Each structure stands twice: as C-alpha cells, then as structure tokens.
Amino acid sequence: MLKLSGLTVASTALAAHAQPPAPDYTLDIAAYELEAGSHRTIRTIAYNGQVPGPLLRVQEGRPVTVEVTNQTAGSEVVHWHGLFLPSSVDGAMEEGTPMIPPGGRARYTFTPRPAGFRWYHTHIFAGKDLHKGQYTGEHGFLLIEPRDNPARYDQEFFLALHDWDGQMLSSGDGAMDPVYEVSTINGRVLGFGEPLRVKSGEQVLLHILNSSPSEVHWIALSGHQFKVVALDGNPVPQPQVVSMLRLAPAERVCALVEMDHPGTWVMGEVRKHIMAAGMGIVVEYSGSSGKPQWDQPNQLIWDYLPFAAADPSPPQQPDTVTIPLVIESKFAGHGAMDHWTINGKSYPDTASPLLTAGRRYRLAFINRSTNDHPVHLHRHTFELRRLPGHPEVHGILKDTILLDAGTQVEVEFTANDPGPTLFHCHQQNHMDAGFMMLFQYA
Ligand SMILES: [Cu+2]
Numbered sequence: 001m002l003k004l005s006g007l008t009v010a011s012t013a014l015a016a017h018a019q020p021p022a023p024d025y026t027l028d029i030a031a032y033e034l035e036a037g038s039h040r041t042i043r044t045i046a047y048n049g050q051v052p053g054p055l056l057r058v059q060e061g062r063p064v065t066v067e068v069t070n071q072t073a074g075s076e077v078v079h080w081h082g083l084f085l086p087s088s089v090d091g092a093m094e095e096g097t098p099m100i101p102p103g104g105r106a107r108y109t110f111t112p113r114p115a116g117f118r119w120y121h122t123h124i125f126a127g128k129d130l131h132k133g134q135y136t137g138e139h140g141f142l143l144i145e146p147r148d149n150p151a152r153y154d155q156e157f158f159l160a161l162h163d164w165d166g167q168m169l170s171s172g173d174g175a176m177d178p179v180y181e182v183s184t185i186n187g188r189v190l191g192f193g194e195p196l197r198v199k200s201g202e203q204v205l206l207h208i209l210n211s212s213p214s215e216v217h218w219i220a221l222s223g224h225q226f227k228v229v230a231l232d233g234n235p236v237p238q239p240q241v242v243s244m245l246r247l248a249p250a251e252r253v254c255a256l257v258e259m260d261h262p263g264t265w266v267m268g269e270v271r272k273h274i275m276a277a278g279m280g281i282v283v284e285y286s287g288s289s290g291k292p293q294w295d296q297p298n299q300l301i302w303d304y305l306p307f308a309a310a311d312p313s314p315p316q317q318p319d320t321v322t323i324p325l326v327i328e329s330k331f332a333g334h335g336a337m338d339h340w341t342i343n344g345k346s347y348p349d350t351a352s353p354l355l356t357a358g359r360r361y362r363l364a365f366i367n368r369s370t371n372d373h374p375v376h377l378h379r380h381t382f383e384l385r386r387l388p389g390h391p392e393v394h395g396i397l398k399d400t401i402l403l404d405a406g407t408q409v410e411v412e413f414t415a416n417d418p419g420p421t422l423f424h425c426h427q428q429n430h431m432d433a434g435f436m437m438l439f440q441y442a
Contacts, residue, residue, distance in 0.1 A: 023067035023107065025056055027078065027140075029100075029122075030071040034137060034164075036182055037189035037278060042164050045072055045122075046137035051187035052160045052211065053120070053140025060115040060144050066108045068100060074132070075099040078108065079123035080142065081250060082233055082399045083379075085110050087419035090379055092123050094438055095420040099124075114381070115146035116233030117207045117252050126213075127432050130166040130178060134249075134428040137162070137187065139211035144233075153205040153256060157196050159185050161219070161247065161269075161279060163212045168429075175329065175338050175371060178214050178429060182278050183269065189278025190268060191292075196283045202259040210247035213428040216372065216402065217274070218302070219245045221257065221267040221283060222295045228307065230254035234381065237309035237395035244270060246302030248374035248402035250426040259285065266294040305387055309395030313385070320360040320412065323353055327403070327435070329369045339434050340369075340425065346434025347424075354442045355415040362412045363423075367403040373430060376400040377413065378422040386410035400426060415441065 032046035047053030058064050070076045077099050079091030087095035089108050100106045112118075120142050126133030141158045162185075166178030186193060198204055206226070210217050220243060229239045232252050245253050268280025275294075282292045330339040330346070339346050355361065362385065367373060376399060384396040388407040403409050424436035 020107075021065070023065040024058075025054070025064070025066045027053060027066060027068045028071065029068065029076050029138065032137060034187055036164065036184050036187060037192040040182055040189060040278070042182060044131065044137045044164070047140055051137035051162075052158075053138070055141045055143065055158055056120070057143050057145060058112045060113050060146050061111060063109060063111045067105065068108065069105045070100040070102060073102050075101055075124065077123050078120055079378075080108070080110065080118065080120050081376075082116070082118035082381075083110070083144075084113055084417050085379060087379070087421070091120075092378060092422045094422050094436070095378065112142075112144045114234075115144045116230065117209075117254055118142040118144055118233055119209050119211070119252065121211065125432055126428050128168070130168070134211070134213040135164075135166060135178075139209075141207065141209060143207070151205065152203070154202040155198065156205040156207065158207045159209070159281070160187075161185060161208070161210045161212055161217045162187070163215050163277075166213070175331070176429070180215070180277065183215075183274050184278050185268070185281045188281070190266065190275065190280030191282065193281060195264075196267070196281060197286060198259045198283060199286050200259055200262045204257045204259055206253075206255050206257060208245065208247060208253045208255070210249055210251050212249050214249060214430075215274075216246065216248045216374070217279065218270040218300050219247065219267065220270050220297055222265045222293055223261040223263060224257050224259075224265070226253075226255035226257060228253055228255045231304070231307060231396060232398040232400060234397040236307035238307055240306045242301070244297060244301050246300070246402075248372070248400065248426070250374055250376055250400040251398075251402070262288055264288045264290050264292045266292045268294070270297050270300060272296070304384060304396060304401075305390055305393060307396055308384065308393040313392045313394040316362075317360045320362050322362045322364055324364045324366065326366045327369055327373060329371070340430050341434065342437050347436035350434075350437035352438050352440050355421075355439055356442050357415055357418050359415050360412060361415060362410055365403050365409045365411075367405060367407055367409075370405050371430075372405050373403045373435070374400050374426040375403055376424060376426045379417045379419065380413045380415075380421065382411040382413040384409070385412050
C-alpha cells in the first residue's frame with residue numbers, strides 16, 4: 001500500500017518539476033481506535049491507522065526519505081531507534097531535531113545504518129497522560145537489510161509486545177509505576193488476531209520488539225525453543241538455544257525456531273496475569289486444529305552472558321575514559337511521581353559530559369535504586385563489558401540494556417558520531433521524571 005502510494009506520488013512529481021522528490025515512505029500520525037479484542041477497543045494514536053505502524057524495509061547505505069504528517073493536537077517527533085543518524089534527524093528534541101507541530105509535516109532524509117532489526121517510535125514527553133508518547137500505538141518495525149544477507153530461513157514474522165490503558169499505581173516501595181489493563185502482540189490479544197501459520201520442517205525467523213512504555217516481558221513458545229541469533233538487531237558472538245526470551249522496553253531479539261513439533265501452540269508472556277491481559281499469539285501448523293496448547297513455565301530465565309564472545313577479553317584500550325553513572329530515585333512524596341537522578345541530578349540539570357571524537361568511553365552504571373531500568377544510548381552502539389558477577393565480558397553489541405536493581409553494569413562505545421547524543425531510561429515514566437542526560441562532542 002505504502003509503496004504503491006509512493007509510486008503514485010512519484011509519477012505526479014515527474015510531471016511537476018517544482019515539487020520535491022516523492023518520499024520513500026509516508027507516516028501519518030492520527031487518532032486511532034484499535035480493536036485489540038472483542039469489546040477491547042483502545043483509543044490511541046497510531047501511524048497510518050495501524051498498530052504497529054508499517055514495516056519499513058530499507059537498504060543499508062541507500063538514502064531514504066520518510067514524510068511524516070502530524071494530525072494530532074500535540075507536537076510530535078519520530079525517533080529512529082538503533083540507527084547512526086545526525087542529531088538533526090535522529091528524532092529527539094533534546095538533540096535538536098525539530099518537533100512537528102500539530103497539523104504540520106516533516107521530512108526525514110537519512111542513510112540507514114547499521115544493518116539489522118531497528119524500530120521507530122515517538123519521542124515526546126507524556127508525564128501523567130498515559131495515552132501519550134510511548135503509551136500510544138506510535139511504534140513500528142524498521143529493518144535495515146544488509147548488502148549481503150547470509151540469513152537462511154523459510155518465513156519471517158515481526159512481533160511487537162505492547163501494554164495499554166495504564167494507570168499509575170503505587171508499588172510496595174512507594175514508587176509509582178503504570179499497571180496496564182490490556183497487553184497485546186501486534187495490537188491484538190491472544191486468540192483475536194490471525195495466528196502465525198507455519199509448516200512442519202520450516203525454519204522461522206522471529207523479529208521480536210518490546211515496544212511497551214514500561215514493562216519488561218518474558219516470552220515462551222510452548223513445544224519449541226528459540227535460537228537467539230541477534231540482540232537489538234546485532235548478531236551475537238555465540239547464538240544460544242533458550243526456552244524463554246526476556247525483552248526490556250526497546251530491546252529486540254531475533255530468534256530462529258525449528259518448526260518440528262506439529263500442533264497448535266501458544267506463544268506468549270510467561271507471567272500468568274500478563275497473558276490473561278492478552279499478551280499471546282497462536283502458532284498454527286498447517287493441517288493442525290484444536291485448542292492452542294500452553295505449557296506454563298514455572299520460572300523466569302534470562303541472562304545476557306551466554307551470548308558473549310568465548311575468547312578472553314582483549315585488554316582495555318589504554319586511553320579509554322570511564323564515566324560513572326550512579327542511578328538513584330528521589331521520592332517526591334508517597335504517591336507522587338518519583339524523580340530519577342543520574343549522579344544526583346535530574347534532567348535538565350544532569351551533567352553533559354564532553355566526548356572527544358574517536359575516543360573510547362566506558363559507561364559504568366551503578367544502579368542504586370530498587371527498580372530495573374532499560375537504558376538507551378542514541379546514535380551509537382555499545383558493547384557489554386561487565387555484567388553482574390562477571391567483570392570481563394565482550395562481543396555483545398546493543399543500544400539498550402536492562403540494569404537490574406542494585407547491580408553494576410559497564411558498557412563501552414566509541415565516540416564516532418559527533419553531535420548531541422541523548423542517554424535515558426526507556427521507561428516512559430522514568431525518562432519523563434528526569435532519567436535522561438545529553439552527551440556533547442567537544
Ligand atoms: Cu527506568
């Protein structure tokens with residue numbers, strides 16, 4: 001549909017020389033009523049009247065133009081998550097990307113890289129409005145195809161995990177976090193959407209994204225295992241076969257599944273109350289029928305470590321600069337929105353470390369809070385170098401990592417993309433409450 005409308009515009013543009021070239025893709029931001037299930041209509045905002053938004057398939061290194069129109073009453077901006085883009089098009093107001101005013105239009109022209117499973121989403125402040133920002137349906141898949149694609153599979157599916165209709169509730173320690181009414185995969189509750197249709201003997205590649213505004217999710221596929229081949233779209237040094245995936249907000253997993261157990265199965269959230277809220281999808285072998293089967297796992301299992309490179313870590317580059325980042329919460333009073341601090345300060349008062357182009361930096365996260373935080377660095381990829389209990393790891397490249405409560409984690413990146421660079425917790429209510437800082441290049 002999108003491609004076709006693009007072609008139509010292109011032919012018109014050829015006739016009228018004054019017009020700018022047609023965009024490769026268009027995204028229309030507008031109010032949308034999502035039918036997530038029977039009697040489960042969610043009033044939200046979406047791209048092109050669908051949740052998730054359209055899959056954008058682009059070629060690594062080949063420039064694309066995406067035209068975005070904003071038909072909502074608030075300003076918008078689209079962030080291209082996991083890409084190396086100039087700050088002016090990366091899609092964060094804090095970095096200097098222009099906002100798209102209500103009724104306005106913007107063109108994002110960029111050269112997609114690096115190859116892999118990326119995504120796009122809104123990057124605005126939501127605050128107490130849990131029907132704004134990442135709480136909405138404003139997210140979509142972005143696949144950057146490599147020049148040579150060595151992947152071998154029979155079918156691929158893109159799946160987005162999302163939570164809807166949140167309410168702020170106080171948890172045991174007094175912190176306020178959203179609790180959701182409805183949880184979906186690709187905007188549908190379990191049993192309402194189309195099943196994933198597979199054939200016995202197939203090798204299926206799953207591209208799974210957690211687009212939830214705040215929830216970490218654990219996913220299992222009964223009767224099957226996942227061979228994880230990429231994290232956040234980047235191939236891992238040691239692919240591993242696992243029974244369960246954990247995805248923090250903004251994380252992606254690419255996994256191969258051998259379709260070797262014919263039947264009708266459920267893939268979904270391991271925690272019963274989240275599956276009851278709808279987070280599941282039926283996987284149906286051709287020729288199979290009957291009630292979808294679900295084998296309830298009895299524990300939550302996930303670890304980044306097994307995906308790391310097996311060989312000993314190379315010595316740290318001698319001029320690597322370590323930047324300690326201590327994360328704490330400052331309760332604003334029981335029942336109030338918390339304030340999150342990095343080294344004692346909340347955005348916009350957080351420090352703005354100056355980076356020197358070409359230099360290697362180590363971010364040493366010390367999470368002194370009682371919450372887990374999925375932290376995200378814009379415009380760069382980082383390498384996991386220290387995990388809880390493992391002071392030396394290497395080889396896992398990501399743009400988002402979940403910092404478990406009370407742990408220390410270290411990542412390294414090369415300052416190779418000059419321009420203001422945002423760092424923040426991807427949990428919407430945490431970034432809105434100050435968990436954000438801006439790196440600058442000297
Ligand atoms: Cu957080």
